[in-house]
Amino acid sequence: MMSNCKSPAGIDRSEKRFTWILTASGAFIVVLLIAIFFTLFITALPAIKKFGLTFLISKSWNATAESFGSLPFLVGTLLTSFLALIIAIPFSISISMFLGEYCKEGAISNFLRSAIEVLAGIPSVIYGLWGIFLLVPLVRSLEMQLGIVPYGVGILTSSLILAIMVIPFSASLGREVISLVPGDLKEAAYSLGATRFEVMKNIVIPYARSGIIAGILLAFGRAIGETMAVTMLIGNSSFLPTSIFSPANTMASVIANQFSEATGIVASSLIYIALVLFLVTTIVNIIGNYVIHKISIEASKEVT
Amino acid sequence: MEKQINIRLFKDTLFKGLVCLFAFASALPLFLILYYITKNGIAVINWDFLFNLPRPIGESGGGIGSAIVGTIMLIILSGVISIPFGIATGIYLSEQKKGKLSSIVRLCVIVLQGTPSIVIGIIAYIWVVLPLKTFSAMSGGIALSIMMLPVIIKTTEETLKLIPYHLKEASLALGVPYYKTMLKVILPAGLSGIVTGILLSIARITGETAPLLFTAFGNQFMNLNILKPIDSLPYRIFYYAMSPYPEWHTFAWGASFILVVFTLVFNLIARGISAKWKTQF
């Protein structure tokens, strides 16, 4: 033991070094993020200089004429993500209500919770593979019925797979906010003779609304950045989609398809897209997390 | 009056039914996916498939040995890079509950967690592949480690926050220096939570494909050199899935089976650890 003992000065030095290491690694994360931003910004600079902000509203992606606009990809991204959310919301809210209110514990809720967790853990590329062999034929036969060109792949197919992928994500957040709804509020309503449906409609959902919206926002952030499954199912067409069956491209999928061969202005245009994608997901995430953070603080205040 | 109540009760039952229906319908894709993977994948899995290298295009046979080794290498590499940083940052955040820098760090962790994987792929390409002048396991590992960091940081921070303050006070009161208190008392107490976080982060990156497209690149040979391109399971699945060869499609399912087993095992161990060895206070 004695040999391990150090003079107070030695301890002091080690002490300083220890806190220094901790602070440095915290600062490292900040530096990392700033470096990511600047790397994207600097490599995208030629495209930013050349096209400016019209890049975001120009709809031609034309390598031969060297005119680039990201509108088709912005629209493709937003369309697939919104559609995915519209499909996913009823399911994820149902799960949140089921696990957060109807059936908080027990075998059934455990089963559902684990199933959702496993679903969240399945890699994107496997969703893509599964989509190719199950969803694509399904969508194709639907398109045959409707008498439109049966591509099978396209916006609808990608939205379906995205919906399945974001359900677990928004559901687990929704469950948390719903279970944060104070019990006395609900009890008060029950004691007045309200049915469960009425409690849900008038107490729980309004109370948890902002949290649920934040969950949806975060799911949206997840959906717009999703790459592999979408790249495999969207049909990679660099035009503005004309219907939900059109093949299209998202910001992420066009990068995945074209980045390895892109040179010069094409490469910096693609990185410009990556920069936009990065900024959009950053904003969405900050807002979503801010709302959730606020809710959990309020909830903890009410408990005490 | 009676009627009114009946309508209300009916609405209640209907709503409950709908909630249950939708909730359980969302579990359906999981079973369909697992069914497809098992049905199509399990038939191709044998020793040859697990240990052999891919065959030339159009020839039958071959396996995913290099992909499995590559994936394990990527996990080790990204773990070695991100675990020390992640834990240190996690300790930092749990200690500095308030303060300007720590709230900025917290914000950065959130942003980093939401950053799309393809963007991180581009970053690793620019930072590592271009300067080293070769695609490499290293560049893939760095990309994946950036994705692991936020998960490790968050779980470390949250675990350490839960450890009661009196533990720290007791240790400090005995004259144990602060750094030793943190390393010898607080960290071990939160170990199960931290290990869970690490395993979850590994489960998260094991199936990532997008950051590997421009970094680890793929390799049909076995490679153990971190400065050369390597194969990986998700990349191989992508490659096989997009090919026209029916045999390769079954290989994609087989590789998916292995990959799902990988991620499930990490998830299960993580949950087991957090359930069994959780230090009770």
Next chain:
Amino acid sequence: MKNLFSKVRFLTLLFVFLATGFQAFAGDQELLGAGATFPQPLYSKMFDAYYQQYKVKINYQGIGSGGGINQLTKKTVDFGATDAFMTAKELTEAGATVIHIPTCLGAVVVTYNLPGNPKLNFTPDVVADIFLGKITKWNDPKIAAANAGVKLPNLPISVVNRADGSGTNYIFTEYLSKVSSAWKEKIGAGKTANWPAGQIGQKGNPGVAGYVAQTPGAVGYVELIYATQNKMAYGNVKNKAGKFIEPTLKAVSAAANVKMPDDTNVLLTNTDAANGYPISSFTWIIFYKEQNYGGKAKERAEALAKLLLWTVNEGQKYVEPLQYAPLSKEAQSKANKLVRSITFNGVPLLK
């Protein structure tokens, strides 16, 4: 503190150990190549055989010709592969002399997925109109005109093109620009093209073949081997001489019977040869003439030179079984000459 530092030291040591450990395992020579998917089945066979014989690993990834050119220029690969000769602009961007050596010839075939997989005849106009989106149904009279006796279904055509920068794309669009003025005006020739709206894009020859094979009514263009290996139907195309030519090794060789310039930059599309298939092309491996760049070891450069020499000589025996056409005597001797011009610090690598 000792403890903390021993931990840090331990981690560093572990890292160094892992790095060197992995290094130590890597006994075999390894070269990295990337590019065209058009010759990828051949290259993967050749490089497998080369490994069996010489224990040199050649890692080839099919990322498209555009990718091959770009990654060579960025010096991240030892060699690239392309089916489209590098443009003047690309050659300037490369910064130093890049050599193209032809390795084999192939045919771009129009492949489709129809019930019963009938053999179809295509006139150049029909091919152009299908890919321009002017013909939208399989039972269009224009298709039927050249296919008397074939029962064409009333099925919409799903057109598939290449989503990545592709040499196959270049060969196909370059051919169509020669035979259709509408095509030349609207789309033009290039590794990437401005496809009409409403078409599917897929990555690489395998991606296109994979989509066509799974989609009834789909049509796309791939190298012959992808169609034959997957038992997919592909059409005969009418050539300049007015004959419908089935894409075969022979028909490709017939088209290749041209005078070859010293840099091997030659286009074979829309050939004058009476029995030549009109959408044929050479495919090239590209690399820097001066190999001493980016800290490359001499052994690595030598391994590359030996591989290239093997590819254009002994390696040619793998070409025909995969239905590519081998190099003619003239092309082979030019290729040999080019390989022998590789230098390291200005000194030729091969005697």
